[in-house]
Amino acid sequence: MQIYLPIAEMPVNVLTILAMGATIGFLSGMFGIGGGFLMTPLLIFLGIPPAVAVGTQSTQVVASSVTGALAHFTRKSIDFKMGGILLIGGVAGSVSGIFLFKLLTRLGQIDLVISLVYVLFLSVIGAMMMVESVRAIHAARGGAVPTRRGGHHSWIHGLPFKMRFRRSKLYISVIPPILVGFFVGTLSAIMGVGGGFIIIPAMIYLLRMPTNVVIGTSFFQIVFVTALTGVLHAVENFAVDIVLGFLLVIGGVVGAQYGVRAAEKLPAEQLRALLAAILLLIGLRLGFDLVTTPDDVYSIVEVAPHR
């Protein structure tokens, strides 16, 4: 069953999109990830213009992160103050990311930059996850517990503008969270992702927040940053396809339900290794496309995207 997407201006198979949404939703429910960094490359492989893929994907991230944030809100595992500070950086990052996106579009290099950033992040995160899950599988077999090095006080404590975050039991400078928020906001605008895969490790290892508030707080700030990114993509690039977004959200919401349930029953470490393999494969594929000689070195670029 085909449906014509009004903004992407192409017909797609409804079932394909729903299945993709459901699969990514399943993985996101299972691993507690937004899934944006899996969905955007898949949409691009499907032939959706990269700008539309990124713009539309941000609406899907809004849906899944609202679900996540509400779950954590009821568990009271959100540090609103820290979330707010991250959000300040996130808003600035999102706005600057959108302008970077526009500039790169005008230069005709946006597709390249999206691919490059994805190759970089997918391979780094895929490799890290792979190493970690293989280590965990080994540890489970051998019975040895992987030890984590205790943190010594870092340069972060020397920074000014300190603030007390009661929920996180922290007294740190607001500069690192603002910078982290800014970085993730920029990535969100360029990659169409929530950025949980950056912000969560940053909160744990850089800001040293307690793990029980990390995920909820990241969901909280992702909701608002991706919402802003979505609106900005619609206003600045006319790149949000509401029909595509709707299909992705439907698939994603349904998939996530099963993902959450499946996560309780299935061997998590093996699945994590599988996810890592998927990330590495997508990264490899994107990287391969960048280095192999294209079939036609000439291509047509839309000049003025339908003003």
Add this chain to the structure above:
Amino acid sequence: MIGSLKYSIALALAAALLAAAGAARADQLVTDLSEHQIAIRSNFTGTQILLFGAVEARTPGTRALNRDVVVVVQGPNAPAMVRRKDRVAGIWVNHDSVTYPAAPGYYAIASTRPLEVTMTPETRQALRIGIENVDLGTPEARAIDGTPQVLQPEQENAFWKALIRNRQRERLYANVPGGVTFLGQTLFRATVDIPANVPVGLYTAKVYLFQDGEVIDTISSPLYIDKRGIERFIYRMAHSDPFLYGLLAVLGAAFAGWLASAIMGRP
């Protein structure tokens, strides 16, 4: 008296005109399109337009031997930028570009026989039949950083060929010899494929009648391709009121997320 003289002069003039017309174009075209409007709705996956017509013989008795019909369907002109990728540090990067200010978004030819058989290259050029004979405007070459540059004619030619090749691959430029078929002596029909990725706008379907390699009649009819229904509504709103549109998209997504958690929250 004077009135009747005037009358007879007018009559003679009309007869002379008719005779002249008859000499200039022995035969005349009558054509119509199966539809003058193509609606892009949510189920649009491309379509086919049917053009049918007849050659009205003005000089009965003459047998139409070397008679050909050529149908050209052309879409709205728009700037098209062609970019060449070059290897930079092992990665293929969009490099030089050439922008053609008035490239037709769609250009299809259907003909009874291959164009090379029907007419000389000079005729094709004079009538601007065939995408390679269409004026795309003055090309503008730029380097990777956007600064204007001057290209060698053969380099520029490569860009021009690439534009046509890329559009042909997307089925936006097509040439279908045999796409027009005669049903008997006078009736003919032509089918032209409209792929799903066509640009919207005003199209023209121009029909040429050739006799022995010379054009003896042409007729053109308009064709509108436009989004309709929900497709049109969404597209319009996204462009005329992008802030509201974006807000709706995001709020709708947030609502879906809330709905999911509301359903999930109830065990």
